[in-house]
Amino acid sequence: LRRVDVNTPPDGVSEIGRDPDAFEAFYRRHIEAVQRFVARRVDDPHLAADLTADVFLAAIDSSARYREDKGAPIAWLFGIARNVMADEVRRRARERRTAQRLAGRRELEPDAIARIESRIVAECSARALYRSLAQLPARDRALVELIAVDGLSVADAAAALGITPGNARVRLHRSRTKLRGLSLLNIHDTLEVAR
Amino acid sequence: MTLDTFEGALLHELRDVVADRRTRTRPARRPLLLGGAGVAAAAAVATFVSVGPVGPGAQPAFAISNDAHGDTVVVIHRTDQLPAVEKALRARGINVLLTVSGGPLVPLVHPLPTACDGKVSTGVGRLAVKLARQGNDYVLTISRDNFIHALRSLVKGNGTRVGMNPADGAIVSVTPPTHGGPACTVRVALGG
Numbered sequence: 016l017r018r019v020d021v022n023t024p025p026d027g028v029s030e031i032g033r034d035p036d037a038f039e040a041f042y043r044r045h046i047e048a049v050q051r052f053v054a055r056r057v058d059d060p061h062l063a064a065d066l067t068a069d070v071f072l073a074a075i076d077s078s079a080r081y082r083e084d085k086g087a088p089i090a091w092l093f094g095i096a097r098n099v100m101a102d103e104v105r106r107r108a109r110e111r112r113t114a115q116r117l118a119g120r121r122e123l124e125p126d127a128i129a130r131i132e133s134r135i136v137a138e139c140s141a142r143a144l145y146r147s148l149a150q151l152p153a154r155d156r157a158l159v160e161l162i163a164v165d166g167l168s169v170a171d172a173a174a175a176l177g178i179t180p181g182n183a184r185v186r187l188h189r190s191r192t193k194l195r196g197l198s199l200l201n202i203h204d205t206l207e208v209a210r
Numbered sequence: 211m212t213l214d215t216f217e218g219a220l221l222h223e224l225r226d227v228v229a230d231r232r233t234r235t236r237p238a239r240r241p242l243l244l245g246g247a248g249v250a251a252a253a254a255v256a257t258f259v260s261v262g263p264v265g266p267g268a269q270p271a272f273a274i275s276n277d278a279h280g281d282t283v284v285v286i287h288r289t290d291q292l293p294a295v296e297k298a299l300r301a302r303g304i305n306v307l308l309t310v311s312g313g314p315l316v317p318l319v320h321p322l323p324t325a326c327d328g329k330v331s332t333g334v335g336r337l338a339v340k341l342a343r344q345g346n347d348y349v350l351t352i353s354r355d356n357f358i359h360a361l362r363s364l365v366k367g368n369g370t371r372v373g374m375n376p377a378d379g380a381i382v383s384v385t386p387p388t389h390g391g392p393a394c395t396v397r398v399a400l401g402g
Contacts, residue, residue, distance in 0.1 A: 039225060
């Protein structure tokens with residue numbers, strides 16, 4: 016299990032919605048992690064680029080609500096990214112219902128496509144893991160996903176979801192039981208390590 | 211870390227979003243090129259901005275002016291100060307990202323097209339961009355009327371993004387406001 020580095024300085028996160036320089040520092044620090052987060056969930060470079068933009072836009076909007084004592088910036092950002100992904104899933108379902116064509120996509124130069132595609136290839140097994148979690152109930156899936164797929168600690172995953180670490184441990188215990196029942200032992204083992 | 215073209219362009223857009231949020235909290239300040247009557251009045255007064263070495267015989271890196279039609283005309287003498295061009299245009303309410311394809315902004319490492327007439331149809335509006343080579347200079351003309359029309363349409367529109375590939379190899383793409391802000395971004399990549 017690859018653990019993400021959460022030891023990034025929280026200073027300035029609350030400023031990223033007001034100060035372009037503070038935002039740029041935040042963006043440069045987290046752009047790779049956000050793109051990898053997205054690549055663990057989608058395999059289309061253009062969609063990945065759009066979602067990456069949406070995550071940072073949502074972060075700008077939410078920056079005033081960031082609280083340092085509630086978790087590391089990356090955990091906060093992953094929580095936002097999960098919401099963006101959930102919005103995307105809802106949007107796609109809506110589009111299927113109305114048979115709307117996907118509106119235009121972000122223009123990408125060859126160098127950007129190559130880097131996004133390399134991330135998508137590198138995260139292939141993580142995407143398979145992510146898809147397998149669809150068998151879990153939604154409220155259990157969110158926590159397991161952030162720990163097993165994205166490498167957050169239990170405390171940071173709890174912070175990302177706005178629940179207490181104690182609550183998270185109770186949910187994890189329940190999830191482990193379900194994972195055993197679903198024969199997802201590899202994820203079960205990962206959660207054991209993450210205790 | 212080194213940003214690729216997507217990451218760099220996205221950073222550019224998002225910095226503008228943040229700057230725009232800050233501006234909106236200060237009601238006394240308004241973008242220069244966003245009001246209908248205000249634009250016409252501003253365009254009637256020729257303005258000129260240039261940046262570069264100072265002194266007898268020194269060639270400025272670029273110059274920006276308004277022509278008789280109110281179009282914004284950018285004359286680029288050297289491509290080593292494109293960020294300064296972008297900054298000067300942003301001050302006029304025009305967000306333009308200028309890059310030289312294939313690498314960092316170094317002076318004229320790529321042969322540029324002699325001319326490029328880009329008129330981009332967005333489905334909800336049109337934006338005219340004209341690029342011409344005059345000797346060693348490059349002139350980028352952004353149609354005032356088309357720009358304002360496209361801007362309004364994009365703000366009202368559903369966020370369609372479009373691109374075009376003129377025959378001479380230049381690429382012009384239009385990205386609508388990603389955050390409901392008043393500015394749109396025009397990306398002009400000068401193909402080699």
